[in-house]
Amino acid sequence: MARTFALIPAAGMGKRMGAGSNKQYLMLDGMPILARTVQTFEEADCIDAIYLVSPEQEIPFCRSEVVERYGFTKVRAIVPGGSERQHSVYNGLRALEDIEPDDLVLIHDGVRPFVSVRMLEEACAAAREAGASVVAVPVKDTVKVVREGVITETPPRETLWLAQTPQAFRYDLIRAAHDEAAAAGFLGTDDASLMERQGKPVRVVPGDYRNIKITTPEDMILAEAFLKEMK
């Protein structure tokens, strides 16, 4: 029976947040953002094991303040990250132990704490059928392509979606996509794009406008508001 491994990159520096400390440990209603994220994976029956990726020097802190403090039993390892998100994910993929080609890997940003069990289940089901899936939401605004301060294109909105995470893949497919991207020196901003450049199909699964990536200070205000409403 194929298993599902979660890989949670949390090795960024949080430069755009400008908090002076890593944003994955900022508190949301008394709980670090990263712990809120991991909690959903811990609760989801479809997830067998969790691997976290952290800056190497923060691994002991991550272990004590997230894994041990909240008693997460599915976390198998905390892997050192790299200079870009893609490098961190690649380190994580290479660290997965006893993984088989047809096992699933579900990759999710450590700073998207509003992921739900529903999204995890649907992303997994779609990846089992299609090999790869991405949780996404339709764009609400009109998007312009701008070059040197001038609009060069207005792509039809019905074709535009915002890619979120989780993104789920059969292990052999995403491993091959990362191996090839690394060999070619290609850097993408998400994992699905590495499969897209190989011409492989990636299915879209409904995400949620609340499944935000906490990136800049105003995202913390939104996150607090979402939490307040959920109480």
Ligand SMILES: Nc1ccn([C@@H]2O[C@H](COP(=O)(O)OP(=O)(O)OP(=O)(O)O)[C@@H](O)[C@H]2O)c(=O)n1
């Ligand atoms: N070298 C990196 C960069 C990012 N990430 C992780 O990828 C997710 C999405 O990245 P982003 O929001 O861009 O985080 P940061 O890189 O920390 O932000 P910034 O670009 O503002 O520094 C986060 O969970 C982040 O910790 C990572 O594991 N390794």
Ligand SMILES: C[C@](O)(CO)[C@H](O)COP(=O)(O)O
């Ligand atoms: C993977 C991702 O969350 C999809 O939206 C996103 O691309 C990562 O964001 P970053 O700001 O490029 O690190």
